[in-house]
Amino acid sequence: MPAFFGMLALVLASLAFGPAGRAHAAANVSVEVGYADTLRANPNNFPTPWSGAPGVVYDGCAVSSCSYDGGAIRIVNNTGITVHVDSVTVHFGTCVFDLWQKNVPLGANQSLILAQTASGANSGCAADGTFDTSDVGPNGASWAGVCTPSGVIPVVDVSIDGTPSSLQDAGQILNTLGVDGADCGMGNESQQWAPIGSVSCPGSTLALAPPTQTDTVGIAATVTATLANSCGDPLQGALISFAVASGPDAGHTGSAVTDAGGKANFTYTGTAVGTDVVGASATNPAGTITSNRVNVVWIKRASKLTISPSSTTSDFNDPVTVSGTLTDSAGPISGAPVTFTLNSAETCTGTTTANGSVSCSITPREAAGSYTLTAGYAGSAGDQPASASAPFTVAHEETTLTYTGSTHAANGQPYTLSGTLKEDGATPIAGRTVTFTLGGGGSAQTCSGTTDTAGNASCTIAAVNQPNAATVPAIAVFAGDAYYSPASASGVVTFLTMTGHAFGLSSSGLVGISPTPEAGPVSTTVPGTSAPTAVNPNSSTANASVQRAGIGVLGIPAIQIGAVMSTSHMVCSGGTGDATVAYITVGGVAVPVSVHPGPNTTVNVLGVKLILNEQIPTDTATDHTLTVNAVHVIVPGLLNTVVASSTSDIHGCY
Missing domain, CATH: 2.60.40.10 (Immunoglobulins)
Structure with a gap:
């Protein structure tokens, strides 16, 4: 047996055995009844939804050209599959209305609304065929202006997918409680949709909930609208329009269709801190059903700031990059300034990137030790402030x-x-x-x-x-x-090294004599004396003297040399030398000499070459040497004799 047939059977059972005065259609396929009156418009009572609403298949006179004053039937398909409404007729005793199309396909979650027509077929009815059912009395008699209850219980015959059902409008919604409501105190005759068999539930409420909710900026908030008749029965398939009337998101709108529970949700995301006032409405040919107002309070998002890595070490006065990440409940925060502070002294500020990361360079000025690095975010229009701290070690700078x-x-x-x-x-x-x-x-x-x-x-x-x-x-x-x-x-x-060397006589050739007597060589860096040499701060001095010397060699004239002395003195800037000669004879002939002959004085006598006060310097960039020979006797090829020689040296000049 099809699901809808079971539902309809349950409806009939509830009418027969349920509590008196009220019956609700079961799930899957429901049959509802109402009354549409735009002559005396009341939008809260007018059956909603109506023609033009999402998912509505409508059979009746057009909204644009019709003034409504008649009963209405609604069939709602919640089976999840397409069903076919074979036929619908309405009986008032012997009066039968058969006005609407046959074999109407009705898709899942769609509803079929059958309303008054511009003209139509009826049988046994004194009234016209437009389905003005408030004026129908027993067996179709005209009940216009009659305020005595007729006692007529309308019956709706429905056939769906070949399965017929006969449903009683026990609450007399179609015929307005059996009287002509327009003339009998009701004024407006509209009756909101109610399950067939239900008592009359003429009005409706559109309620928003919750009354107040608090959400963080950037997070979605949901306001739920519930549309129901005055008995609390949900009104499915109505288009609900939502609007933020005031607040930071004023002007934001949305819409949704009520579900089987009569509920529709409006979900939106707040953009700034403050309180939004949200309202909703549903429209029908009689006007607009308005809701209560609710508040959505937007508060700043809780933000989170972390420092990475969890600890940092840097040498004193060496720049180091400090880093962190800033997020909130919506994800990374980009373009936000974050300030890092070391020991409440040094600071640097960076701006977060698209993934919330931030870094900047800070230079520790503290003595080596352990300190605290903090990071701070001042917050924004949508985010709360945030801070973080981490240990920071300052090491000794290399x-x-x-x-x-x-x-x-x-x-x-x-x-x-x-x-x-x-x-x-x-x-x-x-x-x-x-x-x-x-x-x-x-x-x-x-x-x-x-x-x-x-x-x-x-x-x-x-x-x-x-x-x-x-x-x-x-x-x-x-x-x-x-x-x-x-x-x-x-x-x-x-x-600075000073050296000195002195001797009385040396000879080579026919007469070979090693330097004798000899003093030195002396080498030292400190002042001192080693006769006949002396070293003083930054200087070296050498002296040599001979009281008398005689040279007698076969084949060479005899040479006699009186008292002679040589002096050599050296400093880094240069050296000086001197010699004294008492007399010289060669072969008995006196050689004319000065007591202080000039440097390198040369005299040739009888084949003998005499060099008096001979000075021989040797210099480099750092070393200086001066040798002074009082008398140098040269007989080429036969004799080379030096008398009274002194040498002073200095090394390491700068």
């Missing part, structure tokens, strides 16, 4: 120290030690103490200096006093502090 002092020094002289202190070898560090040490152990000499804006520090040892060594270390040390790591550097300092 430093480099370079020794820049001179690589040369001399005992007894001032010496300046210097160095440059920088962050990571790049940025100068000012205002820090650097300690310098020249030498080591018990002979170490120390001083300190403070770095300037270029990171340079220096100090001067007034008089260098180091042991006799060619080189000594120079060390610079920065001990570190609350902000910077320690650093050190070293250099090698080459000391």
Whole structure:
């Protein structure tokens, strides 16, 4: 048996055995009755929905040309499939109305409304055939203007998909309780749809709920409209129009069709904080059914701010990128400023991207230690403020120290030690103490200096006093502090070395004599004396003297040399030499000489070459040597003799 037949059978059963005065159509296919009156319009009572509503198949006179004053029948298909309404007739005793089309297909969730017609067929009815059923009395007698109940119970015969049913309008909705309502105190005769068999439920309510709801901006809110007749029966298939009357979303509208429970939903998303006032309405040929007003209170979304990673470490004074993510209940927040603050001191601000991420660079100025990094978002028209915090560790900044002092020094002289202190070898560090040490152990000499804006520090040892060594270390040390790591550097300092050498006589050729008597060679970095040489701060001096020398060699004239002396003195800027000669004879012949002959004075006598005050310098960029020979005797191929020779040297000049 088809589902609708079971429903109709249930309706009949409810009429026969249910509570008196009221019967409701079952689910799947329902038959409802009402009365349409636009002559005395009352939109709340006029059957709704009506022609033109979504899903309505209408058979009756056109809304545009008809003044309604007649009964109405509605068949609602909730079976989920298409059914066919074979025929519908209405009986008032022997009066039968058979006005409408046959075999009407009715799709799922559609309704068929049968109303008065401009003209139509009827049988046994004194009234016309337009279905003005409030004027129909017993067996079709005219009941116009009659206020005595006729006692007539209208019967609706329905055949669907070949299955007939006969349904009684026990509540006399079609014939307005058996009287001519227009003339008997009712005025408007409209009766809202009600299940056939129900008592009269003339009016309707359009109620919105909830009365007040609170939602966050950006999240959808739903207002539910319920359309029902005055007995509470739902009115399915009515088009409900919703509108935001006032508030931040004023002017926003929507529409929906009531379901089997008479409910229609209006869902929209708030755009700003405030209170929207929402109303709804449903229209019919008699006018507009209006609802109550409800409030939708929009509040700011709760926003969430996180810092990532969960902890950060950076060296003092080194920029570091801090990052975070800003979201709310609707998802990522883009284009929002977020400010990061370290230790309530340093700040930076970034703007969130499309995925809510944000970053900026911050430079710690704190001493090494543990601090708190905070992130803050001030909120917006739609979002609440948000904040977050995370631990932040400031580490000692790495430093480099370079020794820049001179690589040369001399005992007894001032010496300046210097160095440059920088962050990571790049940025100068000012205002820090650097300690310098020249030498080591018990002979170490120390001083300190403070770095300037270029990171340079220096100090001067007034008089260098180091042991006799060619080189000594120079060390610079920065001990570190609350902000910077320690650093050190070293250099090698080459000391000024003085040497001296002197002898009385040397000879080669026919007479071979090693230098004798000899003093030196002497080498030292400190002042001192080793006769006949002397070294003083920054200078070297050598002396040689001979009281008398005689040279007698077969084949060479005898040579007699009186008291002679040579002196050699050397400093880094240059050397000086001198010689004194008392007398010289060659082969008994006196050689005319000055007591202080000029440098490299040459005299040739009897085949003998005499060089008096012979000065032989040897120089490089850093080393200087001067040899002074008081007398140099040369007999080519036979004799080469030097008398009273002194040599002074100085090395490591700068």
